[in-house]
Amino acid sequence: MDGLGRQLHGTDNQVRRRDMLVGLPIFASSLLAFDHAQSVGATTRERFAGKPKLGTAVRKEDVADQAIARIIADNFSIVSPERDLKMSVTWPNRSKYDFSGFDTIYRFAQRTGLRVRGHTLIWHNSVPGWSRAAVSVSRPQMYRLIEGYAGALGRYAFCSWDVVNEALADASGKGDLRDSFWLRSLGENYIAEIFAIARSIHPSTPLIYNDYGLEFGGFKQQAALRLLRRLVDKGVPISGLGLQSHLFARDNPAFPSLWRFVENVTALGIGIYITELDISSKYVADHRNDEDIDLATERTLNAYLSCFAGARIREITTWGVTDRHSWLNPQGHLRQRPLPFDANGRPKRMWTAIENLAVDR
């Protein structure tokens, strides 16, 4: 293809990716007007070779929306299942797994050449459907059941896997671990045991401990460090820490203890993953002006990312693509602007801050 052809139609890679998207239905509900001009020239995905890999969360419904699918294919190289790989969805009864929703995402990823995150194996907020019934399962039985379930995930390739999610308590009180169904049924040592199971299923996938609220210092940050140290010292096969990064836009953002935390985590020899990035506008909403909110959001993200200078972030996953699909805007209302693309699929300042990483790092 000559120079002009490239300008008009994009690079061969882009054309190939678009071809792969042909045939996806455009949902009538989709209000996204995708601007083809946006994708002319090297895509973000192409420019990020060798940089942190960019990912985004998707729901099975999203991948059938051609506009969303195209933003993903042009800009990201990883997708993370926002809901569809959680036990509450995939494990309705003891002897039956249902990965149909996740398979929709997985097939989309395969068609478009994207990698997939495993999210998430053990989470207090996502217990299997059957466990809510009054069945009594002994501890060894429960481990066997989890081994079986994790084994069923062996057929998928993950670029990284959130093996244990949100196991830490939010505040000091009765120890560092959250009082949860899993702690009670699997016992104090469950995080180490679950990582060992995950490793036996996926021998070389990066295995991640993932949590929220570690970005702001305080008890939880310290507890995370204690937990990670313990796991690493015991030789537990953990590869990285997932910082969920549900942040809050501020006019004067500061993350005072974060750089030291990042340094301490990196010194343990494990990787850093940003796994669920979004930036709530809750505390700047009184500006009422989208531009002001987006400016505070961009500033917040830049201040946040500056704490990682010197550390290698392996992946940055945003918790959704457009503001319309954020969990912070339930039922489609648009009170918040937490994601890199606006409700019409246009990139915002937050996206520019992410893209600048391709230049800076």
Ligand code: 9MR
């Ligand atoms: O954003 C997700 C929301 O759509 C789901 O209803 C919910 C339950 O599956 O999970 C949300 O994602 C959570 C993630 O899995 C773990 N960290 C917090 C996220 C926001 O609640």
